[in-house]
Amino acid sequence: MKDIHLVRSIYEEKQTLGNLFVMDGTSILFQCKTLELPWKENQQNISCVPPGSYPILFEYSPAFQMNLWELKEVPNRSEIKIHQANYFNQLRGCIAIGDKHIFINNDQFKDLRNSRRTLERFHEAMGTQSMSYIYIYDSY
Secondary structure: OEEEEEEEEEEOOOOEEEEEEEEEOOEEEEEEEEEEOOOOOOOOOOOOOOOEEEEEEEEEEOOOOEEEEEEOOOOOOOOEEEEOOOOHHHOOOOEEEEOEEEOOOOOOOOEEEOHHHHHHHHHHHHOOOOEEEEEEEEOO
């Protein structure tokens, strides 16, 4: 079974940057960059989720009108998706993915490039699997 690993590496006032990997055992099938909100004590809509392991399901999102991976069993949280976004202000506690951290909008914070295509590639890497686990690590 494929699983997902998110390693956070850069912590800033308004956002958290990291790397996401789709693993099949010890083989890396896919990797990309991530963008999340900063740590704000796991508060709904304004914080990234705590490090840990969580079940994650591929299911339909009415808000995005498409199937997305959603983290489950995050304490006091719900509707945490992996989706496309370029800027931290497009997030409400979810995880955005792209192929590169890059300055796009001149706000002094790195953004994500090619988020839509990266999301498609992520879904392709996960294949027909509809349930997995995501492991989130802080790297200091």
